[in-house]
Amino acid sequence: MKLWHAVLLILSLMVQSVAVQATDELVVYSGRSDKFVRPVIQAFEKKTGIKVIVHNAKSALLINKLKIEQSKTSADLFLSNDAGSLQVASNMQLLAKLPKETVVKIPANYRAQDNTWVGLSARARVLVVNKNKMNQLGFVKSVLDLADPRLKGRLGITHSANGSFIAGVTVYQKTIGDDKTLAWLEGLKRNSEGKVYNKHSKVVRDVALGKKDIGLVNHYYIYRHLDKNPDAPISILIPDQGEKGMGVAWNVAGIGVIKHSQKKALAMKFIDYLVSEEGQTIFAEVNREYPTRVGVAAAKQIPVSGSYKVADVEMSALGNGRVATIGLIDKAGMP
Amino acid sequence: MQFLKTFGFRALSLPTLASVIVLFAAVPLIFVLYNSLGLGAERWNGLWSNRLPGLLANTLSLAVLVAIGCFVLGVSAAWLIVRREFKGRTFAVWLMVLPLTIPTYVFAHIYTTLLEPDGWLGFAWHSLFNNSVPIPDLYNIYGVALILSLAGFSYVFLLVRMALLSANRSLEEAARMQGASSLEVFWRVNLPLLRPAIAAGLAVVVLHVLSDFGAVSMLQFQTFTLSIYMQMTGRFDYQTAAGLSLVLVILSLTFLMVERVFRSRQRYYATGQRSRSVLKTATPLQQILIWCWLGLIVCFSFALPLIWMLVWSWEAYSADLIDARFWGYASNSLFVSAIVATLALVAALPVALYHARKHSRYSMACVHMSSVGFVLPGPVIALGILSFIIAWVSPLYGTLAALMIALVIRFLPLAVQSQEAALQQLTPSIEQAGRVLGASPLQNLFRVVLPVIKGGMVSAWVLVFIDALKELPATLLLRPVGFDTLPVRIWIEASEEMLELAAPAGLMIVIGTLPVIWFMMRGEKASQ
Numbered sequence: 001m002k003l004w005h006a007v008l009l010i011l012s013l014m015v016q017s018v019a020v021q022a023t024d025e026l027v028v029y030s031g032r033s034d035k036f037v038r039p040v041i042q043a044f045e046k047k048t049g050i051k052v053i054v055h056n057a058k059s060a061l062l063i064n065k066l067k068i069e070q071s072k073t074s075a076d077l078f079l080s081n082d083a084g085s086l087q088v089a090s091n092m093q094l095l096a097k098l099p100k101e102t103v104v105k106i107p108a109n110y111r112a113q114d115n116t117w118v119g120l121s122a123r124a125r126v127l128v129v130n131k132n133k134m135n136q137l138g139f140v141k142s143v144l145d146l147a148d149p150r151l152k153g154r155l156g157i158t159h160s161a162n163g164s165f166i167a168g169v170t171v172y173q174k175t176i177g178d179d180k181t182l183a184w185l186e187g188l189k190r191n192s193e194g195k196v197y198n199k200h201s202k203v204v205r206d207v208a209l210g211k212k213d214i215g216l217v218n219h220y221y222i223y224r225h226l227d228k229n230p231d232a233p234i235s236i237l238i239p240d241q242g243e244k245g246m247g248v249a250w251n252v253a254g255i256g257v258i259k260h261s262q263k264k265a266l267a268m269k270f271i272d273y274l275v276s277e278e279g280q281t282i283f284a285e286v287n288r289e290y291p292t293r294v295g296v297a298a299a300k301q302i303p304v305s306g307s308y309k310v311a312d313v314e315m316s317a318l319g320n321g322r323v324a325t326i327g328l329i330d331k332a333g334m335p
Numbered sequence: 336m337q338f339l340k341t342f343g344f345r346a347l348s349l350p351t352l353a354s355v356i357v358l359f360a361a362v363p364l365i366f367v368l369y370n371s372l373g374l375g376a377e378r379w380n381g382l383w384s385n386r387l388p389g390l391l392a393n394t395l396s397l398a399v400l401v402a403i404g405c406f407v408l409g410v411s412a413a414w415l416i417v418r419r420e421f422k423g424r425t426f427a428v429w430l431m432v433l434p435l436t437i438p439t440y441v442f443a444h445i446y447t448t449l450l451e452p453d454g455w456l457g458f459a460w461h462s463l464f465n466n467s468v469p470i471p472d473l474y475n476i477y478g479v480a481l482i483l484s485l486a487g488f489s490y491v492f493l494l495v496r497m498a499l500l501s502a503n504r505s506l507e508e509a510a511r512m513q514g515a516s517s518l519e520v521f522w523r524v525n526l527p528l529l530r531p532a533i534a535a536g537l538a539v540v541v542l543h544v545l546s547d548f549g550a551v552s553m554l555q556f557q558t559f560t561l562s563i564y565m566q567m568t569g570r571f572d573y574q575t576a577a578g579l580s581l582v583l584v585i586l587s588l589t590f591l592m593v594e595r596v597f598r599s600r601q602r603y604y605a606t607g608q609r610s611r612s613v614l615k616t617a618t619p620l621q622q623i624l625i626w627c628w629l630g631l632i633v634c635f636s637f638a639l640p641l642i643w644m645l646v647w648s649w650e651a652y653s654a655d656l657i658d659a660r661f662w663g664y665a666s667n668s669l670f671v672s673a674i675v676a677t678l679a680l681v682a683a684l685p686v687a688l689y690h691a692r693k694h695s696r697y698s699m700a701c702v703h704m705s706s707v708g709f710v711l712p713g714p715v716i717a718l719g720i721l722s723f724i725i726a727w728v729s730p731l732y733g734t735l736a737a738l739m740i741a742l743v744i745r746f747l748p749l750a751v752q753s754q755e756a757a758l759q760q761l762t763p764s765i766e767q768a769g770r771v772l773g774a775s776p777l778q779n780l781f782r783v784v785l786p787v788i789k790g791g792m793v794s795a796w797v798l799v800f801i802d803a804l805k806e807l808p809a810t811l812l813l814r815p816v817g818f819d820t821l822p823v824r825i826w827i828e829a830s831e832e833m834l835e836l837a838a839p840a841g842l843m844i845v846i847g848t849l850p851v852i853w854f855m856m857r858g859e860k861a862s863q
Contacts, residue, residue: 027816034827053817056827060567061714061812068721072732074816159555161565195474198555326572333385335557 025051026263026270029066031059031080032253040282044273050266059085059163066094066258076261077270081253082163083119087319090116095256096264098271105275110252110292113316119252120274121289124219125168126248127237128204133213142240143172146216147187155191156203156215160334164218164251169329170321171249171313178328185332196335201225208232220288223301238308247309251318252292353689356682357704360744364584364707366719370577382578386562394558397476398544404484405540408632409491410533414521417499420614421622427629429852434636435489436848438805438822440549441841442482445640447473479556485636487543491536493794494756498532535756538594539749542709545587548808559583560712567714580715587710591703641845647838657839665843668804668820675742676800680792682743683750691758702755706748713808716745721813738813745809746799753798757791797855801848
């Protein structure tokens with residue numbers, strides 16, 4: 001019995017290691033949640049017959065790994081949920097330049113300036129509010145109002161190492177300057193009273209439960225919560241609108257080809273599919289994000305792209321401004 | 336002449352072997368040292384004044400709380416089970432070990448879910464207290480301490496139980512004859528005798544606390560590990576991460592040394608034959624009380640989480656979420672853990688044996704150095720070994736061997752600790768007798784030393800196996816491309832939200848450990 005098990009184990013391992021040898025397959029280092037990537041990959045595999053092996057971990061760990069691996073890497077592509085991470089990888093010279101005919105399908109502000117990565121889907125940094133508390137929240141028009149002392153103990157935010165949080169702060173920092181951003185962060189710290197969340201979904205949940213009145217999240221978490229709890233008393237509040245408003249901070253998830261990949265042509269096939277109308281539609285439907293390709297519609301529930309003002313900060317700035325932002329976050333002593 | 340030769344062989348080879356293994360285990364530490372060199376005086380100062388005081392306070396107070404929790408749970412359960420005869424005693428041993436099979440991140444998630452207003456415990460709380468008392472919140476030091484105590488007391492239980500089993504009863508009997516009560520015997524005879532085992536058990540627990548990532552990240556409690564991880568992932572700041580790691584290493588080495596001093600002051604050797612005495616049978620009332628206490632422990636440390644996992648696994652099964660790939664993850668996990676446990680055991684033996692024989696400063700330093708892997712956060716170890724392998728043995732890169740090396744280094748201290756605790760029971764005179772009777776060092780090892788510490792060896796194997804089965808951060812980074820294990824799947828399914836999808840994998844870890852624990856129990860019975 002034991003021997004039989006051992007043989008089975010060894011056989012299954014051998015099968016796996018043989019599978020790695022095949023030529024018509026791609027290895028994607030993915031810093032995105034598996035279930036958001038899986039549908040589009042399955043569609044691609046079905047269409048082309050190319051096998052895609054997804055290697056999951058946090059974006060930052062994968063970048064560290066790629067940096068140490070250099071030419072030893074078996075990865076062909078790097079997929080991340082955060083433009084900042086993609087730009088950091090690009091700054092570390094880990095990514096190859098993408099051909100022009102592919103990148104032009106995506107507007108210039110959703111890709112790297114040097115075309116080393118391209119954005120696939122975008123998300124908006126918005127506020128989630130508890131509808132029953134709306135009368136006390138009338139004064140909140142901007143994310144900057146989250147530092148108001150009236151929100152002490154009522155504000156839900158993620159911890160400051162969260163990629164989306166950092167990227168959002170970078171946008172505000174580029175718009176309003178260091179001093180104001182620092183004061184704002186200190187206000188956030190006071191209002192969150194040391195309790196921060198490790199997941200956006202938990203911020204939304206606690207706002208829905210009334211444990212918090214308002215939270216700073218990515219837009220799709222609100223709709224995902226509403227999918228499961230259609231009666232939850234929450235709604236979206238799009239901040240920083242109007243003539244003087246700085247607009248909503250956006251961020252994109254995107255992909256790039258690894259500089260040391262031996263299968264760049266094959267990898268490009270994959271990216272071509274992801275930016276095609278078919279691929280973009282899958283992203284929009286599954287993730288409730290904004291497709292980056294012009295002309296592909298987003299999911300019905302979410303606020304129409306273009307119906308509100310977006311902050312005028314280039315996506316590649318999210319990576320380049322990262323160190324400065326982290327300096328501010330450190331200075332404020334954010335948890 | 337012959338004597339001199341063998342003596343020379345023994346004196347030379349064991350230290351050399353132990354040193355080589357320790358050097359190997361220190362690879363991640365060297366990586367940390369190298370990286371922290373880039374941290375200038377100014378940034379060290381910044382760290383010292385801004386971050387360190389809070390982190391030290393958090394980490395140390397958590398360690399103390401968990402140590403107290405594990406002491407109370409582990410020692411009480413072990414004493415009741417070993418020293419009292421009652422119905423279901425053997426079964427109770429199982430129940431006390433099983434909590435080890437649940438990873439701390441699964442524990443933390445299950446309890447936060449259960450304590451929500453619509454969770455089982457939250458619901459029960461409301462029905463009991465009628466909304467007047469708010470449901471306790473786990474997002475604080477007491478919550479984290481509770482989770483880590485429930486997840487870790489089994490280490491204390493195992494080692495204390497082993498010591499109680501092999502302890503000489505004659506001292507207790509002498510005390511009884513002098514008219515001491517059970518409680519007096521426990522405090523004045525058992526407890527002092529058990530000190531090495533309790534210290535070793537608590538050392539394992541505290542090392543787990545210092546290195547725990549799962550529970551603290553789930554519950555957002557800022558300890559060193561969490562802070563180091565944040566530096567690396569959110570901030571790409573290697574140097575600060577390395578600096579904090581270095582402080583963590585110094586902290587745990589200090590702790591280990593204090594524990595050693597405490598332990599080495601007292602050395603007890605069992606002399607003569609182990610006497611077989613009849614256990615005191617508990618009265619029916621005592622039996623009920625014993626089971627109330629053990630039942631309470633089991634309920635929260637194993638039964639509740641298990642039922643939760645069963646319920647959600649059934650949901651996943653009904654929804655057809657368990658496919659062939661799932662069984663692949665399970666076999667990957669079992670395969671890696673079994674090999675890692677075996678390798679760690681072999682690697683730990685020279686270090687433990689060397690120290691048990693020599694008790695020199697150097698041998699103790701070897702033991703301490705080999706313990707480094709345990710306190711360094713998993714991602715730090717993984718990156719250190721990754722750099723080492725790529726620089727020195729690049730053909731190994733991307734293979735299973737790289738992952739296994741990392742896990743062996745990570746869990747070597749666990750093996751060293753439990754082997755060493757077992758070796759303390761090995762009276763030098765037994766070994767000397769073997770040598771006098773003409774056994775070669777190797778013969779002596781196989782025919783005298785190993786049989787004596789067999790119990791310790793088996794529990795060392797099991798402890799490493801279980802920890803390897805639960806390991807996440809190093810596996811995430813070092814596994815061959817596309818090679819997913821159960822914890823990796825739990826992480827992937829749970830990283831965005833919904834650990835419910837991960838319940839089958841958690842359950843599979845529990846099931847995978849059952850045969851191993853059964854093996855450990857059986858081995859014990861055979862040796863009795």
